[in-house]
Amino acid sequence: MKSISRLIDHIISRVNVNLKPIGRDVENAVRQSIRTDKLTKYYAYYALSIDHPWYFRFQESNLGGTYFLGKCEVDRSVVLMSDIRGDELKPKGAVAYFNGMETELYQDEIIQVVNSFLIKTLVHNHSRNSEIPEYFRILNTVAMHYSNIHGTTTEGAYLGAFSTADLSVLHNCVLGDFAYVQAGDLSRKTIRSGRVWIRKQGEFEFDYAHDPSIIDRFVTYDDEGQLTGLFSDFLKGRRSDFLPMYDSLAFESPVPVPDNAFLSRYAVVKDASSLGDNSLVAQRAYLENAKLGHGSNAQENCFIIDSQLEGLDIIAHGGKLTYTKLGNKVFVGFNSFLHGEKWSGITVGAGTIVMPHTIIDAKEPITIPENFIVWGYVRTQEDLEVHSMSLEDFSQRRVIRLGNLSFKGDGGAFIEGFRDRIEHILLENGAYYDGERSTRGHAQRTQSVSYNLFQPYLAGEEEAMFPAIVVGSR
């Protein structure tokens, strides 16, 4: 166990060098989260697809969990139960656009993970890194339970549980629990828990703050520093359903999967679920009595239970739905929680945007109209008055102050930006596939994925470490 202990100490020191100056010591959080006695219990999974260029190199590293990786280098790292996807890496010669300027990539973009500690974390890499477009870098970052790093560089950052760093560059900053940011460079900033902050310099700024008392109910820690709260409770009862999947190498789909759709063998699909054409169910997604209409996608760590998705609906990473009906092309953002019950279902009209980190914990049946935007914390139909607005209204506003929301800037640009992104996500995931090669997306390209599994050393000085591995195309 000597090597792994030394490695953990090393990571803590590297991250603290950056974060102690802004008041955060990660030592306790890291030590509480790594159960060293469990590190030898699991295999690490690396998924290879025939449609993505890949190259894996791991060194001095402990790695665990399941991955979909493209070109990747990892160095002196602990990466636990993380999904790091490399299916949107840019190839050599691709042109990247930043603030109206363009630059060509001199080599295939590569994911670097150095001195990192990520736990149950999704790193998704549609990269927006203007600093070095050839490298998707994470460096020394601590990302806690179920946090998302989406399309960006982070360096020396701390991401709290269920937090999301979206599209953005972070440098030496702290993201509180359940905080969501899409705000560019956050160097030396601390984002408090439950803040949902979207800023595009010179254009708009969306800023919502969940009440601390609500965050405390959903994301909190017990006396021993272990994650608890309603999100954790929600996951706990269902997490064990994933275990047999990882114990078995054989896979037979429990439901029919159309030829143009994708169901990960590492997704849980239970009861009367069904998948439409061009739909996609990512690994670690959980479906139970869920109907996914054509072109819908269920992304990593999302839960869709007793719910129907009409078609072209997006459930982003970590989204959770129970007793919810979605009309056509509804977007449910990161980590949103649409929690209906049998007698208090949730209905969402076509074209509606559910903002990331929205909690709808329905006490009564709730209906959200078509083409609306919803945010914050909603328990009743009445709550929607200060937590939603029609997209048309929102587009025409320059300033909004409504409950805990503050918006200023170009409402139209903000909504347009979301709509563009929704189209991009549908395209990328293959929702519009028509049989032509040019319209293929993840649902079609990821079908023939195969897996390499690595087991750590089980004893001796290197116990819990993995061997140095290079897997490459010829």
Add this chain to the structure above:
Amino acid sequence: MKSISRLIDHIISRVNVNLKPIGRDVENAVRQSIRTDKLTKYYAYYALSIDHPWYFRFQESNLGGTYFLGKCEVDRSVVLMSDIRGDELKPKGAVAYFNGMETELYQDEIIQVVNSFLIKTLVHNHSRNSEIPEYFRILNTVAMHYSNIHGTTTEGAYLGAFSTADLSVLHNCVLGDFAYVQAGDLSRKTIRSGRVWIRKQGEFEFDYAHDPSIIDRFVTYDDEGQLTGLFSDFLKGRRSDFLPMYDSLAFESPVPVPDNAFLSRYAVVKDASSLGDNSLVAQRAYLENAKLGHGSNAQENCFIIDSQLEGLDIIAHGGKLTYTKLGNKVFVGFNSFLHGEKWSGITVGAGTIVMPHTIIDAKEPITIPENFIVWGYVRTQEDLEVHSMSLEDFSQRRVIRLGNLSFKGDGGAFIEGFRDRIEHILLENGAYYDGERSTRGHAQRTQSVSYNLFQPYLAGEEEAMFPAIVVGSR
């Protein structure tokens, strides 16, 4: 599928370049044995131990099955369901002795497998290669079902089903089905099926020929070139017991395993089996109602059913026992078949040597005394008269002609050589472990083995090929 087809063509051409001149075209045998439609069905397993230096490099290769490998390079190769063990490789600086001369290794010994096609084959590497002691080479070799390559270089050789190349160097030669050789350089020779030939130049020569009609019953082929016969029938009913083992990553031993013993998680252990101290059960061994006394070992591909081993017994690769009782320190050679039934059990006395490729297919109860040597084909107690001899008698003979056996040379040296080897095998396998590090063997050193699993590409041009992989210590 293009790449794999090209690779198979390439291997056939390379092997035929060497073997056609001596009258063997391997094309048909290779094509009949590779079910290309099944090549994507299985994972390849590579076992890493903390006690053996290892380094794996696979390139342009298709690899399948389970392995225990040490330092290994593979190149442009198809290797199916093979065990290639690297646990007796010599380290840099080790001194190798050949014919009284010594030479020091300038680097760690490494296994090379180039342009090879091996199917359900064991390659075991206590190397006796005087040509280049740093390389355990196989090069372009076709080894058919359940053949053994034990401790040697082979180049451009063809090994028939259930054949064994023991300790020896082969060059461009053909080994018939169920043939066993331990005879040094066999360049440009064809060894006919069922021959058991042990030669030590200038010292002795043991030469037994199974009747062709007997080999035909045990090892034969159907009209489509598929392996059939009694050996194949024997395996067929039991092979499916291995499958669930490979589908599952979880492992719980079905029987208690003493701390100083080893049970591979890829062995089948059924019913009332038990393992004694310092015993070893290798991968792909099959135990059913089998009692293994202290220090006994069950090597790869052996079957021990309704049988008892008193202690320090050796069942070499491919040995098969039913309703058999072994006294202390009995040696059962490669591929021997001790086939008793409930009312026709086989009892073997302490210290007895059952020669490799011996068939005892008991029609009645058969008892073999202590310190005997047995060979050939035995069906009744009476058959032993011309198929066995006391070790003492044998040691004093210079010429033996008995049934199909011809022996000439120093009987004492022959028996002494066997006894030395038996001691070596017991030592190497850890049968004499007494808690001191110096007495550890495979049973103790292999305990903390972990596995890396690789899945081939499932579609596209590279379908059924594996990626290029380098796994190395840091």
